[in-house]
Amino acid sequence: MLGALLAVGGPLSSCNSVDSAVKEISYPLRHEDIIRQQARDKNLDPALIAAVIYAESGFISGRTSVAGAEGLMQITPETARDIARRSGGTAFTLEDLATPQINISYGSYLLRELLDRYDGDVAAALAAYNAGPGNADKWGGSQLKADEIPFPETRAYVEKVLTAQAEYRARYNKELGPAP
Structure with missing residues (x-):
């Protein structure tokens, strides 16, 4: 075939x-230029951003989750409004989430914020991205161990993103650029 x-x-x-x-x-891999820009702007590994997009939407822009999360990085309108307000961005509109530049910007902002909250612990930040910071805090925060996450969906999500991050780094290092 x-x-x-x-x-x-x-x-x-x-x-x-x-x-x-x-x-x-x-x-x-799509939107490499946006991923590289957001990685530079927010001091993130571009392979991590690509891996989250892969896990959240498979790089399909029009995806909407049952929870109402939208776009490449599956951001809820409520989270997007909050990020737009806190980051000093323009007024948020629902259509913004369908725009790859804005969706990846908001998702990267959230990833950076969660990594800062959990002292750079990627597994804890990913658990919070998927299940919310309240749950990640209950599971140990920056001391969280991925294989001990009690929600099977979140545990599988964290493992999928970490595996994908390594794959994106190995397969697309030239296209994505270096990790910080």
């Missing part, structure tokens, strides 16, 4: 090789 897509000018025909096609299918 993959060979057929490459041979007949299908969606993968622009890939240089089967390896790059497999890389793109298993760990897609």
